[in-house]
Amino acid sequence: xxxxxxxxxxxxxxxxxxxxxxxxxxxxxxxxxxxxxxxxxxxxxxxxxxxxxxxxxxxxxxxxxxxxxxxxxxxxxxxxxxxxxxxxxxxxxxxxxxxxxxxxxxxxxxxxxxxxxxxxxxxxxxxxxxxxxxxxxx
Numbered sequence: 309x310x311x312x313x314x315x316x317x318x319x320x321x322x323x324x325x326x327x328x329x330x331x332x333x334x335x336x337x338x339x340x341x342x343x344x345x346x347x348x349x350x351x352x353x354x355x356x357x358x359x360x361x362x363x364x365x366x367x368x369x370x371x372x373x374x375x376x377x378x379x380x381x382x383x384x385x386x387x388x389x390x391x392x393x394x395x396x397x398x399x400x401x402x403x404x405x406x407x408x409x410x411x412x413x414x415x416x417x418x419x420x421x422x423x424x425x426x427x428x429x430x431x432x433x434x435x436x437x438x439x440x441x442x443x444x445x446x
Contacts, residue, residue, distance in 0.1 A: 310341055317346045321354055325361040367421035378424065381431050384438055385413040387445075401437050 310316040322338065335355045347354055371378060388398045389412065402409040413434070416427040431438070 310338070316342045320346070320348050321356045323356040323358055325358050326365070364419075364421055371421065371424060378428075381428060382416065385415050385427060385431060388441070389413050389415065398434075398437065398441065401440055402434065405436055405440060407434065407437055 310319075319342070322335070324334075339351055339354060342351070342354075388394050395412075398413070399409045410433065411430055414423070414427045414430045416423040418424070
C-alpha cells in the first residue's frame with residue numbers, strides 16, 4: 309500500500325507506541341520498502357516514539373506506589389455508583405456533612421492515567437463522606 313499510494317516517497321517519520329514488536333519487526337519491514345534518500349537522515353529518525361505513550365507509562369509506574377489506595381478508591385466509587393439507592397445514600401451523607409455534591413463519582417479506566425486522575429480529583433472532595441460511610445458499610 310505504501311507504493312500504491314506513493315507514501316514511500318512522502319513519509320519521513322512514523323510515530324508509534326513503544327511495543328518491542330514495533331522495534332524489531334514492523335519498522336525494519338517498512339524501512340526495507342522505502343527509499344532511504346527520501347527519508348530524513350537516511351531513515352535514522354524514521355521511528356519516533358509516542359510521547360503520550362511514554363507519559364502514560366511514567367504515570368502508571370508512579371501510581372503503582374499508591375496501588376492499594378487506588379484500589380480502595382476504585383472499589384468505593386464503584387460501590388457507591390452501582391445502584392440509585394446507594395447513590396442517594398451517598399448524596400444524603402454529603403448533605404449531612406455540609407459537603408456540596410458537585411458531581412458524580414467517576415470510575416476510571418486503568419489503562420488511561422488521565423481517567424484515574426479524574427477519579428481521584430472527584431473522590432478527594434468526598435474523603436470525609438467515604439470515611440463516614442465506611443463506618444456503616446463494610
